[in-house]
Amino acid sequence: MPVPLPSERLEALHSALLAWFARYARDLPWRRTRDPYRILVSEIMLQQTQVERVIPKYHAFLAAFPTLERLAGAPTAEVIRLWAGLGYNRRAVNLQRTARTVVEEHGGDFPREVATLRRLPGVGPYTAGAVACFAFEQDVAFLDTNIRRVLRRVCIGPDDVAGAVRDRELLALGAALVPPGRGWAWNQALIELGALVCTAASPACPRCPLRPDCRAYAARAAADEALVGAMAAGVHPPAARRIAERPSEPYAGSRRWYRGRAIDALRALSPGSALLLAELGLRLKPDYGPADEPWLRGLVADLDRDGLLVFENERVRLP
């Protein structure tokens, strides 16, 4: 059961992290704007995708679709083409659906409320909070993989057995930490700390501004001390045991891989043109034959359902 941080430490926590952010934050393009459209594009692209790979795609996408209205009015095929290399292609379709929803149902006026944002396609709890905070500078709390990890370590530490603390509880904890009026910088700073210092595999605690108030650090320091004492006494800890796992399926040849190759094949077509089903099959499998047709129809049907292609008259094309 996590205990809230002592209130007398709250102000110190705020100033420590905000000062660290002011000094060490990366200069990322989406931190230079409050335009909700640009913030949304960045947030959708950043879902499960690293910053370094998003940056060039972000610029290219906004060059092609500089405004919400331009994205809403573009052929979906073009949006999918611009998404090449980012993965999770449904994000591209949902992003355009959101643009069209905002244009058609909100008169082009971007929603500000988290609950309203949350209803947009492709916008979940994280993205709704991020847009409310990073575009409209609201002091809202939300969780992404970085914030979740930082909060777990700082506020819960060794009590977080196997991630037993739920998001609901973590979110309540996080909401109590947001400094009034500084939500934008605070949430950016939590994410930045998780990305640069409090990383998943090897956190750089020696240069962490939150170290004085971090439960995980305190516990680790105590454990290290005990270990050093034990080693000095001639006691060695048991070697970590490797748990045997079944070999995982290779990615090439997986369903996900074929979906990606199918969309790539359609991207390569000149705009407006289509491919016979068997032609697509041959581009996915050199030895494609009639026996593969049911499999291909299933693949295509799912992509069609996802809005990533259109299958009509035995031909396949981008929407």
Add this chain to the structure above:
DNA sequence: AACCCGGGGGT
């Protein structure tokens, strides 16, 4: 709650 959805880079 479990599963699916891409692709690239790090270790």
Add this chain to the structure above:
DNA sequence: ACCCCAGGGTT
């Protein structure tokens, strides 16, 4: 060969 990454949607 794993793990990780500014998550969301479906079942």
